[in-house]
Amino acid sequence: MPDSPDAITEFEARIAAGETIEPKDWMPDRYRKQLIRMMSQHAHSEVVGMLPEGNWITRAPTLRRKMGLLAKVQDEAGHGLYIYCGTETLGVGRAELVDQLLTGKAKYSSIFNYPTLTWADIGAIGWFVDGAAIVNQTMLAKASYGPYARAMVRICKEENFHKRQGYEIMATLAAGTPEQKRMAQDAVNRWWWPSLMMFGPSDKDSPNSAELTRWGVKRKGNDELRQRFVNLTVAQAVAIDLKLPDPELRPDPATGDWHFGPIDWDEFSRVVHGDGPLNRERLAARRQAHSDGEWVREAASAYAAKHTAAAAPAAA
Amino acid sequence: MADDGTPAPSDGQWPLWEVFVQPPRGEPFEHAGSVHAVDAESALQNARDVYTRRGEAVNIWVVPTAAITASTPADSGPFFDPGNDKPYRHPQFYSVPRGVRV
Numbered sequence: 001m002p003d004s005p006d007a008i009t010e011f012e013a014r015i016a017a018g019e020t021i022e023p024k025d026w027m028p029d030r031y032r033k034q035l036i037r038m039m040s041q042h043a044h045s046e047v048v049g050m051l052p053e054g055n056w057i058t059r060a061p062t063l064r065r066k067m068g069l070l071a072k073v074q075d076e077a078g079h080g081l082y083i084y085c086g087t088e089t090l091g092v093g094r095a096e097l098v099d100q101l102l103t104g105k106a107k108y109s110s111i112f113n114y115p116t117l118t119w120a121d122i123g124a125i126g127w128f129v130d131g132a133a134i135v136n137q138t139m140l141a142k143a144s145y146g147p148y149a150r151a152m153v154r155i156c157k158e159e160n161f162h163k164r165q166g167y168e169i170m171a172t173l174a175a176g177t178p179e180q181k182r183m184a185q186d187a188v189n190r191w192w193w194p195s196l197m198m199f200g201p202s203d204k205d206s207p208n209s210a211e212l213t214r215w216g217v218k219r220k221g222n223d224e225l226r227q228r229f230v231n232l233t234v235a236q237a238v239a240i241d242l243k244l245p246d247p248e249l250r251p252d253p254a255t256g257d258w259h260f261g262p263i264d265w266d267e268f269s270r271v272v273h274g275d276g277p278l279n280r281e282r283l284a285a286r287r288q289a290h291s292d293g294e295w296v297r298e299a300a301s302a303y304a305a306k307h308t309a310a311a312a313p314a315a316a
Numbered sequence: 317m318a319d320d321g322t323p324a325p326s327d328g329q330w331p332l333w334e335v336f337v338q339p340p341r342g343e344p345f346e347h348a349g350s351v352h353a354v355d356a357e358s359a360l361q362n363a364r365d366v367y368t369r370r371g372e373a374v375n376i377w378v379v380p381t382a383a384i385t386a387s388t389p390a391d392s393g394p395f396f397d398p399g400n401d402k403p404y405r406h407p408q409f410y411s412v413p414r415g416v417r418v
Contacts, residue, residue, distance in 0.1 A: 025389045074369070081366050085350045088332070094352065095329035151349070158370075300330075304354030 003028050015216040020146040023089035031215050032090050034208065035145055038217065039087040044101045045109035046080035051285050052116040053125060061119060068165045069122060075162065079155050086147035102287050110268065111198050113276030120173050120180075120187035126166015128188075128195035128233070134159050135229045136199065144216030167236065174240040188237070189245045196260070197268045199226040205265075230258050332381040333359040335366075337373035345377060353378075 008028055014021070021027055050073050057073065060066035084094045100106035111129055116122060134156060141152035173184035203209045203221040212218040237244050248261035270276065330352040336345040348367040353359035359378040368376065387395055403409045412418045 022389065024386065071369075078366050078369065081351070082349055088350065093329055154349075300354045300358060304358075307355060 003030075012215070015144045020149065021144050022146045030211070031217075034212060034215075035148065035217065036087060036090050036092055038208070038212070039083055039090075039148055040092075040097045040100065041107050041109075043080045043083035043087060043097065044106055045112065046076050046083065047101070048108045048112045048282055048286060049129075050076045051282055052112055052114070053122060055116050056119060056122050059119070060122075065169070072126070072162050072165060075158050079151075079158070082151040082154055083148075086145075086151045089147045098290070102283070102290060104274075104283055107272065109198060110271040110276060111194050113271050113279045113282060114190070114194055115277055117190075118183050118187060120170065120183040121191065123166050123169030123173060123184065124187040124191040126162050126164075127170055127236070128166075128191050129198065130159050130162040130166060131233060132195050132198045132229050134163060135225050135232070139218065139220045139225060142219050148217075167240075170242065171240045174242050185242055188242050192245050193263065193267075194271075196226055196230070196263055197265075199223075199229070201265060201268070227257050230260050234258050330354050333363070333378040334381050334384060335359075335363040336377040336379070337363075337367055338375040339372060340374050345375070350381060351378070 007026060011021075011026065011028060011031075021031075053069060053073050053076075057066065057069055060069050084097060087097060088094055097106070101108065116125070137152045137156050137159070141149055141156055143149045143152065170184050170188075173180040175181075200206055200209075200222045202223055206222055209218065209222060213221070234244065234249070246261045248259065250259050251257075252259040271279070274280075331354075332350050333353055333356075334350050335348045337348045338345045348363070351359055351362040351366055353362050356378060360376060363376050363378050367373070399405075
């Protein structure tokens with residue numbers, strides 16, 4: 001069916017009625033394209049997100065921390081696969097999507113272009129980055145596209161562990177020696193603002209937001225989600241005596257929200273467009289990992305071919 | 317993927333398998349997602365690693381995606397109609413005397 005006005009009206013009526021759109025349903029070409037872009041970008045973020053944390057697996061301070069971090073990084077790989085599998089239902093192959101990541105054609109979340117300098121950064125990532133991701137993904141669990149929404153439900157269930165392990169790391173450091181506490185505060189200072197940027201530009205400056213909202217992919221605006229994250233996090237920081245690095249942070253009695261200072265969108269734009277601290281290193285590491293895995297793919301294919309050949313005479 | 321449902325790599329990536337998992341306590345199998353794998357055995361292992369990291373399942377099925385025959389959304393009206401116009405299949409269709417719990 002072409003994108004006729006009638007078809008689009010019927011499609012939008014289904015979304016307005018709260019129905020989910022499933023892979024074989026008719027959908028406007030633009031809806032399909034926007035979903036492929038958004039979902040693959042999300043999947044790539046899960047995959048690239050393993051890199052800053054993988055950096056610390058061998059240096060985790062205790063076995064307990066190491067087990068937790070390994071399990072978290074393994075989850076991120078799984079989350080990437082859930083979303084790639086959802087994206088494939090839109091008629092695009094995973095190999096093609098991975099290729100777009102490796103050639104730099106596709107984007108991933110800019111937050112992963114910042115370095116993990118100390119162990120406290122692992123705590124800050126779990127607390128802030130996964131905390132922000134949960135706020136965003138809880139909203140996406142109600143997205144109009146069924147496979148995306150279902151992948152989000154699965155991911156949200158698992159990510160609460162990520163956030164809590166991060167917060168526990170920060171709480172432990174904050175209650176430790178003065179040096180440990182300084183390390184925790186330094187990580188908070190570096191990760192707070194990039195975490196707020198994760199929600200994307202203000203809705204009025206976000207080119208894709210209006211369309212995604214109209215089609216029920218996004219149910220809440222970037223600013224609303226960002227505010228929700230700030231409101232949730234302030235009390236958590238107070239509880240472990242760490243300061244969020246924003247002199248303007250104060251409760252706003254009129255709205256009941258925490259007012260926060262202006263975000264440096266120039267920095268955001270620089271990092272999105274490839275000039276963050278680690279953009280090149282992250283892509284190089286992904287390409288290396290992909291080519292290092294070539295022998296595994298070859299071996300599995302050879303194994304399957306051998307078994308197919310062995311089974312063939314019996315089947316004939 | 318071949319027409320008879322036999323997995324065969326087509327575009328340089330491994331064939332796709334749909335994954336169904338059965339939660340503990342006798343619940344029915346539920347679709348979890350999909351995996352790429354060279355054969356059924358490795359599809360099972362991949363499905364275990366991807367979809368059951370926290371004891372979510374006691375059984376897994378993997379099925380070549382091409383082996384699934386599905387209803388067509390565009391025809392869902394007439395296709396499901398035989399069931400939709402028979403209210404007498406529901407208990408609420410039948411009236412009972414007031415005050416009696418049936």
